[in-house]
Amino acid sequence: MNYYNEIKTNLINNEIYKKVKDYSKNKSDLDTYYNVGKLLSLAGKHYGEGVIREYSIKLTRELNVKYDVSSLNKMRKFYNLIEKMATVSPKLSYSHYVELLSINNLNKIRYYIKIIEEQNLSIRQLRQKIKNQEYERLPDSVKNNIINTNKLSVKDLIKNPILIKNSYNYFEMSEKILKQLILEDIDNFLLELGNNFSYIANEYKIKIGNRYNYIDLLLYNIEFNCYVVVELKTTELKKEYIGQIEVYMNYIDGNLKKINQDKTIGIIICKKGNCFIMEYCSDKRIIAKEYKLI
Secondary structure (H helix, E strand, O other): OOHHHHHHHHHHHHHHHHHHOHHHHHHHHHHHHHHHHHHHHHHHHHHOOHHHHHHHHHHHHHHOOOOOHHHHHHHHHHHHHHHHHOOOOOOOOHHHHHHHOOOOOHHHHHHHHHHHHHHOOOHHHHHHHHHOOOHHHOOHHHHHHHHOOOOOOOOOOOOOOEEEOOOOOOOOOOHHHHHHHHHHOHHHHHHHHOOOEEEEEEEEEEEEOOEEEEEEEEEEEOOOOEEEEEEEOOOEOOHHHHHHHHHHHHHHHHHOOOOOOOOOEEEEEEOEOOHHHHHOOOOOOEEEEEEEEO
């Protein structure tokens, strides 16, 4: 087989196809680069690694398109990845796959493929999630459930720690400042919590008896059809925080929640967790997560 001519033909056909078949360019890219990657892999076994550089020079000269060694190596890695995965997702672009090529853990790659499909992530969003080590900040049980498309709860996708951008490089942190940082970057904060969170209010006023109380953040999760109460603490988790948020959750259930909505979830975001306190927390709707300033 003349590997070079096969590679050249695949690349030429793909360039022509992209010009006249705009609606299915992505499939053409995935098929072409998989086939080219396979041919490069076979050529490398027959002629040695130097053949990649040789083909790069010839393709660039003859097709007037820059096919450098790096781009050809990525096609070969793409082929090897798909062989291991046994399937290619049409919902991902070739550029998505290129972002995943540096990851060695196949389960980690499967996780990111799944959330790209579900959340329609752009390349920039995917790159940011990888940089922020989203995969590493979820429990193994949750990652396995996502990969295997098992049912999840609203609590499962909340990262630990939750990353909060310290835009002004504050050295001293108060609850007021922490809330300010969150509100100034609310979109990213909601994504740190998971999917389909929407913002309702901060300092949400409720009246218990003759006294007013203020919920730090009141959110709603559209997918799981429930209110979410968020309390911010700049200390280690304390047992009194559990009682406080539970009162707020019960208030929301008694005064805002409709009969067709699920029970309110409570999230305590604190500087440091305390697994012993959470072990004896009887209300499983309450979760505690640490925050980390970045």
